[in-house]
Amino acid sequence: MTAAAARGRGRPRREEAAGTRARILTAAREEFSERGYDKTSVRGIAKAAGVDSALVHHYFGTKEQMFEAAIEAAVAPVLDAPDALAGAGPSDTGERLTRYFFGVWENPATRTPLLAIVRSAVNNEAAAAVFRRMVVSQLLRRIAGGLDVPDRELRAELAAAQLVGCAMLRYVIKVEPLASADLERIVARVAPVVQGHLTGP
Amino acid sequence: MTAAAARGRGRPRREEAAGTRARILTAAREEFSERGYDKTSVRGIAKAAGVDSALVHHYFGTKEQMFEAAIEAAVAPVLDAPDALAGAGPSDTGERLTRYFFGVWENPATRTPLLAIVRSAVNNEAAAAVFRRMVVSQLLRRIAGGLDVPDRELRAELAAAQLVGCAMLRYVIKVEPLASADLERIVARVAPVVQGHLTGP
Numbered sequence: 337m338t339a340a341a342a343r344g345r346g347r348p349r350r351e352e353a354a355g356t357r358a359r360i361l362t363a364a365r366e367e368f369s370e371r372g373y374d375k376t377s378v379r380g381i382a383k384a385a386g387v388d389s390a391l392v393h394h395y396f397g398t399k400e401q402m403f404e405a406a407i408e409a410a411v412a413p414v415l416d417a418p419d420a421l422a423g424a425g426p427s428d429t430g431e432r433l434t435r436y437f438f439g440v441w442e443n444p445a446t447r448t449p450l451l452a453i454v455r456s457a458v459n460n461e462a463a464a465a466v467f468r469r470m471v472v473s474q475l476l477r478r479i480a481g482g483l484d485v486p487d488r489e490l491r492a493e494l495a496a497a498q499l500v501g502c503a504m505l506r507y508v509i510k511v512e513p514l515a516s517a518d519l520e521r522i523v524a525r526v527a528p529v530v531q532g533h534l535t536g537p
Numbered sequence: 538m539t540a541a542a543a544r545g546r547g548r549p550r551r552e553e554a555a556g557t558r559a560r561i562l563t564a565a566r567e568e569f570s571e572r573g574y575d576k577t578s579v580r581g582i583a584k585a586a587g588v589d590s591a592l593v594h595h596y597f598g599t600k601e602q603m604f605e606a607a608i609e610a611a612v613a614p615v616l617d618a619p620d621a622l623a624g625a626g627p628s629d630t631g632e633r634l635t636r637y638f639f640g641v642w643e644n645p646a647t648r649t650p651l652l653a654i655v656r657s658a659v660n661n662e663a664a665a666a667v668f669r670r671m672v673v674s675q676l677l678r679r680i681a682g683g684l685d686v687p688d689r690e691l692r693a694e695l696a697a698a699q700l701v702g703c704a705m706l707r708y709v710i711k712v713e714p715l716a717s718a719d720l721e722r723i724v725a726r727v728a729p730v731v732q733g734h735l736t737g738p
Binding site: 372454455457467476490491493496497498499500501505509510513514517522525526529533 | 573659668669688691692697698710712726727
């Protein structure tokens with residue numbers, strides 16, 4: 337068999353593998369979103385994707401690793417926030433970060449997987465570990481890395497706490513009047529707080 | 538039978554009933570704390586308390602009503618916050634509320650049931666409804682009621698969002714350095730934010 341023939345035969349297989357991997361990933365995202373981390377099993381994901389459990393383990397490893405891969409795409413827009421902040425002057429970082437954060441939550445396409453991650457992370461230590469590793473380490477460290485102040489990591493986390501608390505009360509627990517309040521009214525009060533945490537005295 | 542004899546026979550029954558009710562309440566609090574709202578059943582609570590399910594329904598009604606009764610004692614210290622604020626001048630409300638909130642979370646005896654409530658409320662609409670009704674309506678409305686500013690309910694909720702977000706990142710998700718940071722460093726940064734939400738411009 338020539339090298340060209342091998343490539344010719346190999347390509348469809350690689351494409352098929354990529355298709356199977358993508359199908360497992362979609363099934364996993366849906367299962368974790370609908371059932372949460374605890375109630376989702378590798379067997380259930382395999383069944384939903386129409387493959388054998390062994391294949392799920394082959395491509396993605398453990399359930400925790402499968403969860404990490406499944407939410408990676410879902411949180412990608414959140415992890416992009418520091419890029420969204422590129423070019424932000426020190427004085428408008430708070431507002432840009434606040435608008436970016438609420439924009440991700442206001443969009444149903446990104447809100448649904450985020451809700452699944454929050455629900456899983458609150459109830460399961462393995463899911464919380466993934467949340468810490470991905471969202472917090474990557475997102476917060478990058479934001480904090482751009483600050484030229486003492487305590488910059490703690491500052492970035494307290495800014496995040498104001499935003500995370502807003503998401504909890506507005507989108508998860510749905511407390512009124514915050515849940516229905518006009519976004520501009522919220523941004524007007526929250527953006528200066530985020531700014532203050534990041535660059536204030 | 539004389540009235541005195543009736544009272545004599547009635548008293549032990551009333552005491553027994555109070556004991557049974559307390560035993561069911563303790564069992565319910567433990568079941569909800571350990572398993573969360575979804576996985577707890579009235580049957581399981583009855584079994585743990587050594588009584589019939591019908592008796593649980595007789596004393597407490599539905600599972601949602603049982604949950605509300607079970608967490609009432611657990612959140613009582615939180616609901617007492619407005620009393621803890623009695624006598625606070627307008628300028629130190631933020632610091633007193635912040636210290637009070639973290640005090641409740643730093644104490645393992647109150648942190649454990651609070652964690653159970655947060656976990657249940659994040660994952661279950663019935664539990665979220667109880668959370669809204671008890672904690673938010675009672676606590677926030679009373680805090681907001683003491684404010685003489687426009688938008689006082691939204692302001693109280695944004696102050697709560699800063700505190701709730703801190704609790705999520707420090708005690709639930711356990712993000713570093715916030716999870717291990719000295720409480721005084723946190724209070725120094727958070728209290729002015731809470732104060733600003735409540736009474737700032």
